[in-house]
Amino acid sequence: MKPHVIFTPRAIVLAALVLTVSLGSGCAAFFGLSSHQTHRSSSVVAYLYPGKENPLPPTTIPVLRLPLRVGIAFVPSGDGHAAGNYTYGAGLSEMQKTALMRRVADEFKGREYIQSIELIPSSYLRPAGGFTNLDQVRRLLNVDVVVLVAYDQVQFTNENFLSLSYWTIVGAYIFQGNKNDTQTMMEAAVYDIASQHLLFRAPGTSQIQASSAAKYVADNLRTDSTKSFDAATSDLIANLKVQLEEFRDRMKRSPGEVQIEHKAGYTGSGDFGGLFVGAIAILATFAWFRRKS
């Protein structure tokens, strides 16, 4: 007896649906997307106070010997690894870090109270090195104050309705069915190494949103990452300038907070000031009254 196969319209529609979904998710799997996150980060606190939940505050007053020798360094970040749809990125390359540090350095060079700005290679800082590591860097490179730069960048990519075209294969090259979001936060913390005192800090943020076709998502995310770091650095530089001026104002208002000394090779000035003029004015007033009487 011949087997009886039933190809009802309902069965055909069901089969077509299953095939479509399989092909679509197969395409998504082929390009490695449905939604995906990448996270790159480093932390000043984790570098300076490894394993310490409640670090003790510094007890000595920072002594700043002007003009300052400043070092800039990126704190070490974690290595890249993946966990499901979430990847911990390997962080910035050394070339990228150097370019960003150079941008910050160029903005602050030439100031009277800054003698030099040294770009410290990442290899000089070891993960969780703490102030011991910073002290080694201080002796090696002869810097007084260090600007520690940390970052936190998260990249998301999600599919929109155009991603349905991916099942055609060609659509993955043409239609921008992926929405990419890159959020970056950078932080610069300025420390006096000898006293382990945080002098001031400043943040910098940026966000870039873009769309891309599935085939180009990885490239576009890489480009967006670089652009986002550049934009966050610009924001960081602007905020650093503001915080530096506020720190200088704070030093004038509370001179006991920081001790200032001067090294050889300084800028000098002569100033009589309002008190001298006031004293002369008082004497002159006495002389005038005396003549009157």
Next chain:
Amino acid sequence: MRPLPWATALAACAAFSLYFVSGAEAACIFDRQAIAAGAWWRLFTGSWVHFTPSHLGWNLAVLIPAGIWAERLQPWRARALYLVGPFAIGGALYAIEPQLLRYGGLSGLAAAFVTFLALAQLRTDTEDRWFWRSVLALVALKIVAEVVVASPLLAHFSDPSIRSVPVAHLAGVLAGAIVLYVKRRGARR
């Protein structure tokens, strides 16, 4: 008719101009390396450079009245002091303060004119001898405090990276005294 204090007016205008003209500070400030390379005019022009509006204002508040009075009292000696004083101050800073890289401010010249005026008044039969002696004592106190305490007495720099330089005031005082007491050629006693 009393002589017009045109030299003081010129000095004040020069100080104002140097402060507000872009690039003038860089070209005129006392800069040790530039002087060593041959820019000797900076020994003179450095005195006319100021770093902040209050720096300019307070120095002129002392120099203008002292300069006008001195110019009316002894016009040619006062005008000679405007020429000699800055060179004396700049030269002293260059020779005695080797660690000083940059310098600016009229206070050295102002100290010169205050000293010149006070000594000139004390040479006359003024009734206010106590006043002029007090002025000289005030200038001396300021210089001593700057040397001993290493802090600008009766003045305050808003920028902690700038130091007070007592040698400038001392050189100004000496220049003021020397210009007052030096005898003119052929002068009768």
